[in-house]
Amino acid sequence: MKVLTLLIVWIMLITTPLTAFADFGFGIPGFTFNSAALDDRSKAILVDAADTLKRHPEYKLRIYGSRGQLESDTSISQRRLRSAQMFLIDNGVPETRILMEDRGASAPLQPNCAQADSREECDKHNRNIQLQLVAP
Numbered sequence: 591m592k593v594l595t596l597l598i599v600w601i602m603l604i605t606t607p608l609t610a611f612a613d614f615g616f617g618i619p620g621f622t623f624n625s626a627a628l629d630d631r632s633k634a635i636l637v638d639a640a641d642t643l644k645r646h647p648e649y650k651l652r653i654y655g656s657r658g659q660l661e662s663d664t665s666i667s668q669r670r671l672r673s674a675q676m677f678l679i680d681n682g683v684p685e686t687r688i689l690m691e692d693r694g695a696s697a698p699l700q701p702n703c704a705q706a707d708s709r710e711e712c713d714k715h716n717r718n719i720q721l722q723l724v725a726p
């Protein structure tokens with residue numbers, strides 16, 4: 591049964607035309623509080639993205655940056671985007687293939703916390719960048 595299911599999924603994948611966007615299944619690179627530094631996990635995700643782009647030169651990568659609502663530094667999203675962009679460029683991805691969008695606190699991955707919550711823990715799920723493969 592499992593083999594049949596895998597066969598059906600495989601057939602669907604090779605016969606279905608690509609859509610304009612495909613979310614990466616590698617994970618979501620995250621950041622510590624008030625930081626734009628990439629940790630080892632985030633670097634591994636971005637290396638996978640860079641490798642995918644090298645194998646598919648017709649695609650681009652859209653990077654969405656978000657932040658928690660309580661973070662006072664409004665430029666943190668831009669610094670995180672820039673950090674990811676520079677890492678990708680250092681790993682052989684041309685800058686012209688990287689599309690960046692700073693969403694700030696307007697489109698959090700998870701709902702933002704209340705003002706009474708600890709700033710450091712409150713928005714930890716929203717200190718991230720999200721990757722999306724863009725087909726031509």
